[in-house]
Amino acid sequence: xxxxxxxxxKYEDFVAVDGITFSVKRGESFGLLGPNGAGxxxxxxxxxxxxxxTSGDLTILGKDPNKFGPEIRAHLGVVPQQDxxxxxxxxxENLYIYGRYFGLxxxxxxxxxxxxxxxxxxxxxxxxxVSALSGGMQRRLTIARGMVNEPEILMLDEPTTGLDPQARxxxxxxxxxxxxxxxxxxxxxxxxxxxxxxxxRLIVMDKGKIMAEGAPAELIKKYSSxxxxxxxxxxKNNAEAGQKIAHLGDRIETLPDRILVYSEDGExxxxxxxxxxxxxxxxxxxxxxxxxxxxxxxxxxxxx
Amino acid sequence: xxxxxxxAKLTWQGSTKLIDLNKVRLWGxxxxxxxxxxxxxxxxxxxxxxxxxxxxxxxxxxxxxxxxLVNKNLGPNGIDGVGYLTFLAxxxxxxxxxxxxxxxxxxPTLQGFVWDRSFFSMIATQLRSRDIVGGIMIASAIRCIxxxxxxxxxxxxxxxxxxESIPVLSFSAIFAGIAFACVMLAVxxxxxxxxxxxxxxxxxxxxPMFMFSGTxxxxxxxxxxxxxxxxxxxxxxxxxxxxxxxxxxxxxxWLMFVHFAYLAAIMVAGLLVANRKFGxxxxx
Numbered sequence: 001x002x003x004x005x006x007x008x009x010k011y012e013d014f015v016a017v018d019g020i021t022f023s024v025k026r027g028e029s030f031g032l033l034g035p036n037g038a039g040x041x042x043x044x045x046x047x048x049x050x051x052x053x054t055s056g057d058l059t060i061l062g063k064d065p066n067k068f069g070p071e072i073r074a075h076l077g078v079v080p081q082q083d084x085x086x087x088x089x090x091x092x093e094n095l096y097i098y099g100r101y102f103g104l105x106x107x108x109x110x111x112x113x114x115x116x117x118x119x120x121x122x123x124x125x126x127x128x129x130v131s132a133l134s135g136g137m138q139r140r141l142t143i144a145r146g147m148v149n150e151p152e153i154l155m156l157d158e159p160t161t162g163l164d165p166q167a168r169x170x171x172x173x174x175x176x177x178x179x180x181x182x183x184x185x186x187x188x189x190x191x192x193x194x195x196x197x198x199x200x201r202l203i204v205m206d207k208g209k210i211m212a213e214g215a216p217a218e219l220i221k222k223y224s225s226x227x228x229x230x231x232x233x234x235x236k237n238n239a240e241a242g243q244k245i246a247h248l249g250d251r252i253e254t255l256p257d258r259i260l261v262y263s264e265d266g267e268x269x270x271x272x273x274x275x276x277x278x279x280x281x282x283x284x285x286x287x288x289x290x291x292x293x294x295x296x297x298x299x300x301x302x303x304x
Numbered sequence: 305x306x307x308x309x310x311x312a313k314l315t316w317q318g319s320t321k322l323i324d325l326n327k328v329r330l331w332g333x334x335x336x337x338x339x340x341x342x343x344x345x346x347x348x349x350x351x352x353x354x355x356x357x358x359x360x361x362x363x364x365x366x367x368x369x370x371x372x373l374v375n376k377n378l379g380p381n382g383i384d385g386v387g388y389l390t391f392l393a394x395x396x397x398x399x400x401x402x403x404x405x406x407x408x409x410x411x412p413t414l415q416g417f418v419w420d421r422s423f424f425s426m427i428a429t430q431l432r433s434r435d436i437v438g439g440i441m442i443a444s445a446i447r448c449i450x451x452x453x454x455x456x457x458x459x460x461x462x463x464x465x466x467x468e469s470i471p472v473l474s475f476s477a478i479f480a481g482i483a484f485a486c487v488m489l490a491v492x493x494x495x496x497x498x499x500x501x502x503x504x505x506x507x508x509x510x511x512p513m514f515m516f517s518g519t520x521x522x523x524x525x526x527x528x529x530x531x532x533x534x535x536x537x538x539x540x541x542x543x544x545x546x547x548x549x550x551x552x553x554x555x556x557x558w559l560m561f562v563h564f565a566y567l568a569a570i571m572v573a574g575l576l577v578a579n580r581k582f583g584x585x586x587x588x
Contacts, residue, residue, distance in 0.1 A: 070431070071325060101335050101429040102429050147314075
């Protein structure tokens, strides 16, 4: 569906995307993971065929987006980072006008809108002005809108950023359903849990480059340990304590607010720390996540 | 709200079956115009009230009030050989047409790029930037036409114009309205954020354009160092065409040509610049 080779985008002196290579298969759910400014959104815009690449090759649905932008866009569904509804229009009208941009007939849209409102759980908000919808509802409307043309690829740029946990879970459920229907998804996110839930495969991006590629579980296995022990000694004491326990576990990361100890058995490490006579203020043992993968690869956390 | 999950069934034929690319290529601007008209319909009563109320107020205060004064001092056909309202009508029409048309290019452009970023959602479909430019202009032209017709009905009711002069007056006003709307579309496409720019345009460009364009008296009554405002103003060009065609106000043939050429030139220039800038902003 999507093949990128040495894909590069430059804005004057600034290199936003620096020669990345990846491909996405039909029916796959593919993620672009990375902090703000990693080049995810720029990559998305190039795939969405609204931004011309500076160099490299890009093929979407078998066509070159620099030459066949409108032809490709006809078969994409795009969920931008910012909702862009007409706030004066009603919920159903926003779906309707978007469908009309694709030249879809009024008759087709009438039936489709009923379906999409149901999907987005907005049926009872059909005649509500968009300005009166909550953030989560507007987000679901944007996703429903992206599906009005029954796209081959649905692209979601930060689909749940700014939503409360409950709204996120509803959204994830909807997206999971689409995946089951066989729709190809391309998702950018800086949320680890989102990537782990939704993506079959992902690339980790930083500063315009790909740092790692694989399935979430694979990446965790490759770049991190099974468990992580998080201990806090207070921001003044972390550095000193970090040095004392540096020999424990497979690896250790000292962050300003906490120390992460990577190992196969977090509880065991915690006991060893207590034996050394150190008393952390708080401690937590958890599974390794993509957050740890990112930390390992870049030495930085994802969300500052 | 609990996360109750509805079993929504989606029917999926696929976009390859649904979308007729040739149809969109041909009708793209009309789909955008359709959206603009739907947006306008939300303000329909305000637009109608404005479209009728504006001429009513003008005709009662300026037309009748000042007109009575002018006619008293200069005789009933004292200015340009016709009554004052008849002299005034083409200028009022041009101004109203320009205001209506540019309202539908300036604010929608700011809305599309800045307020709700709707242009960016349009460009994500297979619409091209030139379809968006075309759609905005079609909707603007429609508003301009409707507004002009309203105005003419009021003028007709006041006896300021004759029924026969309506086609030519419509032409001169709408031509200027669309031409200047193209210019404002180009200008608006450069506005990066909502910083009150349009309020300044209204006060320092539109208002003088209306006052100094031979609106209330022949342009030649102004001292020469103020006449240039009229020369660059679409209101003057339109008004001169309108006066000539509606009641035979004398205009040299070469000057008539200049009037048409000027309006056509700013229309084409505006469209070209807008088209280019829209493309640049939407395909970064």
